[in-house]
Amino acid sequence: MMIQDTVSETNKFRFVYLIKPRDFSNAGDASANVKAELQKHGIEPDVIRRVSIICFEAEMNIVLYTKGGKLIVEVDDQKVDILALDKGPGIEDIELVMTPGYSTAPEWALEYGFGAGMGLPNIKNNSDVFEIESEVGKGTIVHSIVYRRKNEIKGNN
Amino acid sequence: MKLKEIIERCNLRVFTPEVNFEDIDITGGYTSDLLSDVMAACEAGSIWVTIQRHLNIVAVAKLKEIPAILITRGLVPEKSTIEKAQAEGVVLLGTGLNSFEATGKIYCLLKGIKGA
Numbered sequence: 644m645m646i647q648d649t650v651s652e653t654n655k656f657r658f659v660y661l662i663k664p665r666d667f668s669n670a671g672d673a674s675a676n677v678k679a680e681l682q683k684h685g686i687e688p689d690v691i692r693r694v695s696i697i698c699f700e701a702e703m704n705i706v707l708y709t710k711g712g713k714l715i716v717e718v719d720d721q722k723v724d725i726l727a728l729d730k731g732p733g734i735e736d737i738e739l740v741m742t743p744g745y746s747t748a749p750e751w752a753l754e755y756g757f758g759a760g761m762g763l764p765n766i767k768n769n770s771d772v773f774e775i776e777s778e779v780g781k782g783t784i785v786h787s788i789v790y791r792r793k794n795e796i797k798g799n800n
Numbered sequence: 801m802k803l804k805e806i807i808e809r810c811n812l813r814v815f816t817p818e819v820n821f822e823d824i825d826i827t828g829g830y831t832s833d834l835l836s837d838v839m840a841a842c843e844a845g846s847i848w849v850t851i852q853r854h855l856n857i858v859a860v861a862k863l864k865e866i867p868a869i870l871i872t873r874g875l876v877p878e879k880s881t882i883e884k885a886q887a888e889g890v891v892l893l894g895t896g897l898n899s900f901e902a903t904g905k906i907y908c909l910l911k912g913i914k915g916a
């Protein structure tokens with residue numbers, strides 16, 4: 644894990660992490676850093692709780708299944724925007740991988756406690772906006788938004 | 801209930817002597833060996849009962865605000881797990897009981913059920 648750049652404007656913060664494949668000694672560090680940064684900036688505890696789950700699951704999927712990728716977290720007054728990008732192999736059947744319980748985790752990963760097939764469903768359940776896009780041979784993008792002022796935003800609609 | 805009391809009453813082994821647990825309060829528990837299940841369902845302030853020993857459990861505990869992990873069946877965490885737990889302030893505990901037995905005992909203690 645490594646912070647690539649941290650941009651801070653007036654009310655906007657961005658954190659970028661490089662996630663290495665199969666790197667279990669640092670796995671979870673990006674998510675832990677996101678949580679610490681959000682706490683530092685006084686983000687609402689419930690938002691931090693949900694963002695932590697989303698980041699951890701996305702980070703672990705990049706470590707377990709891909710050739711590596713990035714976690715990008717952007718925070719502003721309204722929301723926390725989380726983007727998990729990877730360099731492939733991509734996902735053939737999105738509907739299938741979104742099915743709770745579906746997993747292709749290899750034997751060694753099961754021994755570490757992965758492979759419940761709950762990671763992507765956890766991401767979706769904790770997101771206000773959830774999108775997943777993938778191209779086989781290219782990579783996958785998982786995009787989540789957690790709103791900070793959910794009730795206000797709902798009221799405006 | 802104070803974690804200290806659970807440790808004493810259940811005779812738990814402490815793998816992280818440098819982490820101060822005097823003031824830790826335990827408000828519930830969760831038993832699972834699947835990290836995503838714990839991510840989804842374990843409440844903050846819980847003791848987590850598991851047979852997992854890899855250092856990922858510390859990352860999960862930190863993110864979920866789980867103050868203590870109890871490793872069952874006499875299993876011993878990897879050295880890297882203990883080091884990370886010490887550094888992150890997560891209490892790592894051990895017992896010779898299996899997860900079912902340990903969960904039952906702690907459940908009774910937390911709920912004030914006699915005979916545990």
Ligand SMILES: Nc1ncnc2c1ncn2[C@@H]1O[C@H](COP(=O)(O)OP(=O)(O)OP(=O)(O)O)[C@@H](O)[C@H]1O
Pocket residue numbers: 700704705708709729731732733734740741745746747748756757758759760761762763764783835836837
């Ligand atoms: N970024 C990704 N690139 C390619 N395949 C992926 C990616 N993320 C998930 N998958 C596939 O989707 C499946 C389901 O993912 P999900 O995170 O829901 O469960 P899991 O990782 O198998 O288990 P858990 O997250 O519960 O430990 C994975 O087993 C894997 O086959």
Ligand SMILES: [Mg+2]
Pocket residue numbers: 700703704758761762763
């Ligand atoms: Mg997963």
